[in-house]
Amino acid sequence: MKRRKDQQQWAFGDGEGYADFLQKALTDTADRDVSAYFDAESPWYHVGVVHYLLRATIVLHRHAKTKHVKEWLVFSQQCLDVACATGPTLADSQGAGLPLPKWAEISRTSITSALRNNHPSIDDVRLVTTTEARLHARSFHSRNTIQVSALMREYLRTFNLCIWNTQFGITENLRKLNIDIELTRFVRVFIEHVITLYRNASPSSMAVIRAYSPEAFHWTQITTGIQLNFILAHEYAHIVLHGNTVGRDPQQEADADAFAATLLLGEPFRGAFGPTAGDIWMALDWLFGFIELERIAGAALNDYPIDWEQLSLEHRRNALRALIAQAGITGHDGNLAVIGSALLRDLKAELRTSHEQGSFHEYVTDWLDVFGLASRPHLPTAESLNKRRKFHDKYDYARRR
Ligand SMILES: [Zn+2]
Numbered sequence: 001m002k003r004r005k006d007q008q009q010w011a012f013g014d015g016e017g018y019a020d021f022l023q024k025a026l027t028d029t030a031d032r033d034v035s036a037y038f039d040a041e042s043p044w045y046h047v048g049v050v051h052y053l054l055r056a057t058i059v060l061h062r063h064a065k066t067k068h069v070k071e072w073l074v075f076s077q078q079c080l081d082v083a084c085a086t087g088p089t090l091a092d093s094q095g096a097g098l099p100l101p102k103w104a105e106i107s108r109t110s111i112t113s114a115l116r117n118n119h120p121s122i123d124d125v126r127l128v129t130t131t132e133a134r135l136h137a138r139s140f141h142s143r144n145t146i147q148v149s150a151l152m153r154e155y156l157r158t159f160n161l162c163i164w165n166t167q168f169g170i171t172e173n174l175r176k177l178n179i180d181i182e183l184t185r186f187v188r189v190f191i192e193h194v195i196t197l198y199r200n201a202s203p204s205s206m207a208v209i210r211a212y213s214p215e216a217f218h219w220t221q222i223t224t225g226i227q228l229n230f231i232l233a234h235e236y237a238h239i240v241l242h243g244n245t246v247g248r249d250p251q252q253e254a255d256a257d258a259f260a261a262t263l264l265l266g267e268p269f270r271g272a273f274g275p276t277a278g279d280i281w282m283a284l285d286w287l288f289g290f291i292e293l294e295r296i297a298g299a300a301l302n303d304y305p306i307d308w309e310q311l312s313l314e315h316r317r318n319a320l321r322a323l324i325a326q327a328g329i330t331g332h333d334g335n336l337a338v339i340g341s342a343l344l345r346d347l348k349a350e351l352r353t354s355h356e357q358g359s360f361h362e363y364v365t366d367w368l369d370v371f372g373l374a375s376r377p378h379l380p381t382a383e384s385l386n387k388r389r390k391f392h393d394k395y396d397y398a399r400r401r
Helices: 017-025 035-039 043-055 068-090 102-116 120-124 154-176 180-198 214-242 249-265 278-301 311-323 330-358 357-369 381-397
Strands: 011-013 058-060 126-130 139-142 143-148
Touching: 017 068, 017 102, 043 068, 058 068, 058 139, 102 126, 102 214, 102 249, 139 214, 143 214, 154 180, 154 214, 154 278, 154 330, 180 330, 180 357, 214 249, 214 278, 249 278, 249 311, 278 311, 278 330, 330 357, 357 381
Parallel strands: 126 143
Antiparallel strands: 011 058, 139 143
């Protein structure tokens, strides 16, 4: 049945991050005394982190009209108010005060139920949230603890959404899609990402990506879920398999990858409506592509020598391809995976060109000039708005058309 135009969904809710936290904060009107925390290190960075996480719970459709965008901006302001009231209390490096994101609770339930028979003490492993952006997850055997980054999910979701948007654009409306513009935009998403990782800039200054369609959003959620399950299962694998060894060697990484992938291919992650082997293969292929790009862009930003090959990651990626291929991948799954992987390869080439031609560093300088470091958020002035307008005129191709 064809939906009437006015019933079209203009925004999508995302309940797997911090939507519950936001809901509770909005209904909890008790006064919060946060003054004690403002002496802490970079409280405004944490306001930016919380604002970013809360605002990400609603994603706009690319066809959202001006009134919808205005509603979303009001929503974003509410999120900022909550962030100002709660963010500074998170300044402690352990992220105390920020609960586990919803996805981590769901993922932990599935992982522990799959492992409990062979590893009865699996429930003793603690999961804690950190607001540290530069890691995905990390296990500490001596403390029987796994740290997960509160930001990881929203970062991955952004990258996945860029790919799914382009993928649906290619398959549904190739003539209208300008791949070069998509790639340039995607490169900038990565550059902004590494600026927030290495320059202490606020993630809430990053561009907000809209969804191409309900399907693009739906598949983004699925792909992101698989990647998160894998990352968490990989850390559980280190605790279960590797005990108290310090540092991880390549063999341990490969073992943890295989352990995690095998887990994802079995119950309770699969089942009648769960992801296919092809979905898992694709999501993990992209995940390794993101990690590769993150390392390359990070090195470029910091003026380190850049390892464009990233062979150690390539070995891990190939090992997974071989393992998951045995589980049976249909032709359709394979095709989709190929489009995404090709995009990521093009992206790497685009990143290399922009680095060699200097536009990479130009973008970093311009971005930092407009959005700056995570200091106290100011009300916009005429001068700062003018700066932003110039920045968007220079970089936002969609607005120029
Ligand atoms: Zn590892």
